[in-house]
Amino acid sequence: MKVTDPVEDLHAALARPGPGTSDFDLNPEAVLPEGRKLRPAGVLVPILMHKDGPRLILTKRSSALKHHPGQIAFPGGKQDEGDADVTATALREAEEEIGLPRDLPRVIGHLPSHETVTAFDVTPVVALLDHPFEVVPERSEVEEVFTVPLSHVTSPANFIVESRRWRGQRRKYFVVPFGPYYIWGATARILRGLAARMTP
Template sequence: MNDLARTLQAALGQPGEGSSDFDLNPDTVLPEGRRLRPAGVLIPVSVAHGEPRVILTKRSSALKHHPGQIAFPGGKQDDGDRDVIAAALREAREEIGLPETVPQVIGHLPQHETVTGFNVTPVVALITQTFEVVPEPGEVDEVFSVPLSHLTNPANYLIESRIWRGTRRYYFTVPFGPYYIWGATARMLRGLAARIAE
């Protein structure tokens, strides 16, 4: 196992609680008895071209939910998925053309609860070979990558806010060039950065 894989495995193996879209908004009152749907996202760390880079997508501006936002490949667990890891791998194949046999799954971060009612498992995998990127028409406008070193440096994270449903909501951002990475994606990456920094 190479150094990066060992570093990631050690980070993912640390104890710790999950995260949520409400971490920076402690006054949020969540409904009792809420049901969260299981989902999996893939954090693909590509080492195929030297410097490790995380592959991300820009969602289509035509989508009803989260249009134009930066996201990991992934989505809800379907009945045919063995588990959330299988869901993340399937969605990555569908959204960016990543063959399910290519990712070397290292492990996963604790679950992340989203404001949209999902319990998301962020699955970390190494991508050691090249593949033909095929964005899913109608869902993915762009597939790009960001250096892992940028995303694992806690100093690159900011806390910003905006008014959402009449209340000021705070969230993490980790901008990179023209890409505004924020919300759940930034929060999950911030969790990985914190674990690697320890």
Template structure:
């Protein structure tokens, strides 16, 4: 699938980008601890001395349309890990990456064709620890220019967008649960149309929503 943000319906700008940037910076500058996939499972004890691998994900907020949207991906159903799940563009930090921000920008280029110099980085959310042993840093950035979407074959099945207002509404989030490694694990979800956004992605988005409400 090859398309542009305009083909996704993001064509007019009637909001004030400067106000959004100011609100995001104020939210991201707030002090606070990180999060984890186990936030809703207080009885679970994370192993002491565990080593987490650094990773960066991009939270790309498009402001070229009538309303701001967050761009997300649907992982390929053929992948070994997390097939078919909704995710931010991003991945582990490689040896050649300067930092987790560089890793997020590189992965976004590889996964969806987003030029590395296009996102305007606003700031970072606190790190999020995943069940797979990563310390993920969400990099919040604005997109003010269109680009040609190029989902990476074999890794990304679909690129889509969700209105930022939906993701910043705490009432959009629902706590659900399932059995995982013999225990009942609870987690956040933030459904949107046919898309079931859950787990680490939903938790990080909810963290942003909570900060924007303060």
């Protein structure tokens, strides 16, 4: 069996062309409003280089938040006027949400943008962390910070499709469970796109 370098696989995956993703990918019957305006946002896909293999850092959002309480998410948010670009947005938000120093992540590329049901145009910024850091969660936003093996969330076989009723219609979405964590929605869809790129 051929052993591959996960970092080389990541670089190759990011170099492959392909379309963006959307919360509506599994729901082709969905009719999106014409002329809708998407707000730019950036999320960091931070991959910690661990002796046992790369691990992806994720957050569990505070259950007190108005939007998406308790959901699993990447650090990130909407682009502010003071941000130079969405990469700067992702790095700023990661520092604010989990205490990740802005000079620690080694940005290696971007995944195609992802459109959310909440009208954001999200750019996933992929970065490697060569060293661990002291995690300091912003408690008003982040309930927990945890890691999952990168191999788990880049294996298409670990993803399943579930559905629930949303705004009067049944909507399908990807889920990639890991232990007690139910990773779904935009986070899982972005990861499913990465998994597809890493296993062409």
